Amino acid sequence: MVYVLEQPDKTVSQPGELGHYGLLGSLDPRVRIVIACLFAIVTVALTSIAALMAALLVSIGLLMLSKLPMRRTLRRMAMMDSFIIFMLVLLPFSMPGDAMFTVFGFPASWQGLWKAVEIGLTANAVILAVMVLVSTMEPVTLGHALYRMRCPETLVHLLMFTIRYIEVLREEYMRLRAAMKIRGFRPGTNWHTYRSFGYLVGMMLVRAIERSERILGAMKCRGFSGKLLLLREFEIGRRDQVFAFCMGAVCLGLFLLEFA
Template sequence: MGHRLTSGEKTLRTTGGSFATSGIMDLDPRVRIVVAVVFAVVVVALSDLAALVCAVAMSALLLPLSGLPVRRTLKRMAGMDGFILFMLVLLPFTVPGTPMFTLFGMAASWQGLWQAVEIALTANAVILALMCLAGSMEPVTLGHGLLALRVPERLVQLLMFTIRYIETLREEYTRLRAAMKIRGFRPGTNWHTYRSFGYLVGMMLVRALERSERVLGAMKCRGFTGRFVLLQDFRTTRQDWLFVAAMVAGVLVLIGIEVRHAFA
């Protein structure tokens, strides 16, 4: 039996917009995981700006095939860029080299600027590719794919439970913060605020432990023995091999550009 889309994937496919039948969601999850890992490893090893720009272009080409909402995905990428922006701004002032300009007695170097651009391109190429190839999968499908690739079962279970209960913990945090606001709590720079947030973290841990015990009991009542039963078999098709061939060709082009730069 070949891989069939889960209900979550069908929903994502519908909300993400129509795309060709050769879309990424129709591919074998194992193929998507392996291609994502290989692409990320190769891109991280690149240092030539031309190769990194091509890597970003390859990741961008995957976006319309992934079924992900383009606007929401780009907003997430912008959030990631904002997280590393501060480091990238400071990098030209901390890397020695040929000075571009001086600001408050500190010289900004061209070498630092190129390193900042290199880091930004690498991060955007890798994160966007991972979001398109692996991030568009249902967590259960991702876990089954990892198990099929012989990833340790305990690690896969930890990943799946983490994905499942991150949102649950966020909801618990939201309820506790709302309760604090109703009681008139206003955060500030004082010991009362520090103690209150300490109590908040402690209460979240206690409630998380209680919830985990309830979940474990419910799973045991349903016959859980520590192993997830795979309800589907994965099978590679001609479409999967065509996608692998295209991605391998793209990766070889990136390596060729990098090697040409190294021996230039």
């Protein structure tokens, strides 16, 4: 018996189908990964507000082509913004330049404000494009695409098994937390709480190691030899070539807008 990783994915469609995620769902996963990387590199290299706004509009256009739920996707992107909002608010006060106003003796500069806007537009454009092009893939499809792109096989294995068993670790964490609550544990700001959470992390690591050994033994019994065996082959069709050409032209247009 040979251990084979199935590919239960709807993103690799038959010719003529649009797939589950609209037009983008029928594209070759390798093309989507390359375009996402290219677009991210180009967007990060931009500095003008006009070019960055155009890049954000391109990402929104990709979102509309993907047929993803607009509200839920923008909500997920807003969660990312919550991590950088404090940095963006404090940037005008930490960057020297022409003062706009003063708060408690700390001047806020116009240069800092524009830098904050630049960072915000860059982050949102890149994250939205990556969410649309890459995060809509099944984990197995992403791993197979990276393997076909000659990525290190060990890293591909780590990615696929991490995605596969991260939910198992979460369930193990919930069981341990439930056991702590049954025993009357209530978290607080004291050494007993810190020590208890340290024991919790340690038990999770021990159980993860034991489970990984059992999984490895089961895989070896099924003939796993460390190689990824694919049941499907990716093919770059005419639609993939047209999409790659259009996105290449868009990236070139963003550069021209940057230096215009």
